[in-house]
Amino acid sequence: YRIAVFASGTGSNFQALLDAQRKGSLQAEIVLLVSDKPNAPVVERARNAGIEVFLFQPKDYNQREDYEREILSQLEARGVDLIVLAGYMRLLTSVLVAPYSGRMINIHPSLLPAFAGKNAIGQALEYGVKVTGVTVHFVDGGMDTGPVIAQTALDIQPGEEEAALTERIHAAEQQLYPAVVSWFAQGRIILEGRQVTVLPLR
Ligand code: GRF
Numbered sequence: 001y002r003i004a005v006f007a008s009g010t011g012s013n014f015q016a017l018l019d020a021q022r023k024g025s026l027q028a029e030i031v032l033l034v035s036d037k038p039n040a041p042v043v044e045r046a047r048n049a050g051i052e053v054f055l056f057q058p059k060d061y062n063q064r065e066d067y068e069r070e071i072l073s074q075l076e077a078r079g080v081d082l083i084v085l086a087g088y089m090r091l092l093t094s095v096l097v098a099p100y101s102g103r104m105i106n107i108h109p110s111l112l113p114a115f116a117g118k119n120a121i122g123q124a125l126e127y128g129v130k131v132t133g134v135t136v137h138f139v140d141g142g143m144d145t146g147p148v149i150a151q152t153a154l155d156i157q158p159g160e161e162e163a164a165l166t167e168r169i170h171a172a173e174q175q176l177y178p179a180v181v182s183w184f185a186q187g188r189i190i191l192e193g194r195q196v197t198v199l200p201l202r
Contacts, residue, residue, distance in 0.1 A: 001028035001185040004080040006088040008035050011042025012170055013086035013107060013177050018049055020178035027185040031078045034071055036090065052078075058090075068095035075100075082184060085139060086177070089118075097141045102191050104139040105184070107177050109169045111135060111151055116144035121166050130156055132165070134172045136180045138191060147194045152176050 007014050014033065020026040033046040033053045046053050054074045061067040072095060075083070083096070083104040097104065110120035112135040115127070124132040133153040140146035152172045156165060183189050188199040 001082055002031045002078065002080050003028050003082045003084055003181065004032040004034055004075055004078070005030055005084045005086055006034045007042040007086040008037040008040050008089055009042060009087035011040070011045045011086070013173055014042050015045055016174035017084065017086070017178050017181060018045070018051075020182070025182060026178055027182045028082065031080060032074065034074070034088075036088075042087070064090075064093050065095050068093055072096055072099065082181070083139075084177070084181060091143060092139065092141060094141060097139060101140075102138060105136055105149065105180065106139050106144070106146070107173055108135045108137065108144045109166075109173065111153060112137060112144055112148060121169055122162060124156070125160075125162055125165065132156055132169070134169060134176055136176055138196070147191060147196050149189060149196045150176060150180050150198065 005014050005017060017026060017030060021028070021030055030051055033042065033051055035043050035053060035055055036058055037043065038055050043053055054071065056067050056070065058067060081103060083100050085104070085106040108120060110124055111133045115123040131153050133151055135151045136149045138146040138149065154168055154172060183198055190197040190199060
């Protein structure tokens with residue numbers, strides 16, 4: 001499997017995927033990083049690892065569809081069969097969502113459908129829930145709305161600060177995301193409507 005990661009931030013998930021690839025546990029190869037933030041740490045990580053980077057500036061385009069068409073041709077040129085969103089922070093149009101339907105996944109730092117959108121960890125603390133976590137889901141064009149593949153739940157400790165919870169959430173993400181990518185590469189993720197089944201290892 002050939003993967004493109006879309007990311008615009010710190011890149012801790014990108015790094016976890018790369019580390020899994022190097023250990024041989026990802027069962028897939030990251031062939032491209034797509035980013036709209038030239039100065040993001042994730043871009044530096046990709047360069048250090050010798051992974052190609054496609055950078056674009058949304059303000060150079062009239063509309064999202066225009067830069068997405070350019071991204072699509074980059075993906076097609078490299079035979080990318082799975083898009084992995086890891087802190088990309090932009091909604092996608094059907095230019096990318098349609099051709100990669102069932103082949104594009106995202107990770108979100110809450111138990112969806114609770115706390116979609118930005119600052120999910122802060123939203124959960126503000127609401128006062130006692131359990132939160134991490135969700136990996138297929139992308140369908142809505143904001144964090146696609147079919148759920150896997151979730152990890154975490155108890156929020158009494159009086160837990162946002163920084164401490166964020167650290168625990170990120171650790172859970174870095175466990176879960178490479179695992180889900182390897183399940184996908186093994187053909188173990190079955191999508192029927194909104195229902196996702198993860199087949200056991202044979
Ligand atoms: C993660 O918390 C992920 O859930 C969210 O964006 C963040 C990206 O973090 N979608 P990083 O850049 O992988 O460190």
